[in-house]
Amino acid sequence: MKGGDLNRWRFLDASNITSALRRSFNQFATMLPILIGVVLLIGLFNALVPAELLASLFSGNAILDTLWGACFGSILAGNPVNSYVIGGELLKRGVSLFAVTALIITWVTVGLVQLPAEMAALGKRFALLRNAICFLLSIPIALIAVLTLNIAAG
């Protein structure tokens, strides 16, 4: 009984804790330079691409605007709330909900700026394929979402 109890808590040995801490630090430290690079790159994009510039690029064509929305969502990054704010602003300026939906979805699911970090962590093939599939998925999601909404609204 005593032996069993001791075995159950063996993972809390000082040596196990130190070893787990060391491993966690090493795993984290390997990714840190890339994370710093990504943060700096996102800062650059935020400073160089204002929302007004985005709005001026949409033409009014639903399919093309959806593609543009997906492209901008893939390039831009940051808190999802920012995508809602930008999406809301774009809607006010007459940009279609198709484009805004594609932008909101790709904002989180596709990350060109974060691609170097994703490739470093998960491999080039995984990162490129995942981002490509997510980009392609965003188009039908945007179309289905808006069409469903229109049907639901009558």
Place this chain on the structure above:
Amino acid sequence: MNRGSGREAKGGRPLKRIGFFPALVLLFYGILYALAPNTALTALRASANISIAIGVPLALVFVVMFVLNLLVRPPQIAGLFGKGAGARGMLLSIAAGIISMGPIFAWYPLMKKVREEGAGEGPIAVFLYNRAVKPILLPVMIAYFGWAYVVIVTILTILASIALGYSMNGIFRDQIPH
């Protein structure tokens, strides 16, 4: 227990090559500062704000990594999220993706670790995709776009993540260890 061995080289890079990317970005900042110092400072301020915002999520990721290193063995991760985990692995990944917080790149170190310890490509892709569903942000989204739109987009996002997961599993099927 052979912890941390697994697919060590997969997706990994020598430290020198990893340092190349931030050095390149810093070089770009240097050029921008020479050409437009105000824009470079604005970009640096934006980066500082992002760094502050990701502090808590990164700390959370570190704690999760520590707990996983302390308690979970690679075979357990492979069992829960491995290529053979099936629908259960997908559902767990959806739930984990939805409750995770912070930017996507904050989770890369953890994803790297679980992948090296046997997690499948599908569940990892599903986890990353479901980060688009954030219950805490839904009220903001509803305020902008209405509840009907949010419900439809949320359901479609979860369904799309499952399609993505099975696609990734299918594409990487050739790498299933026998």
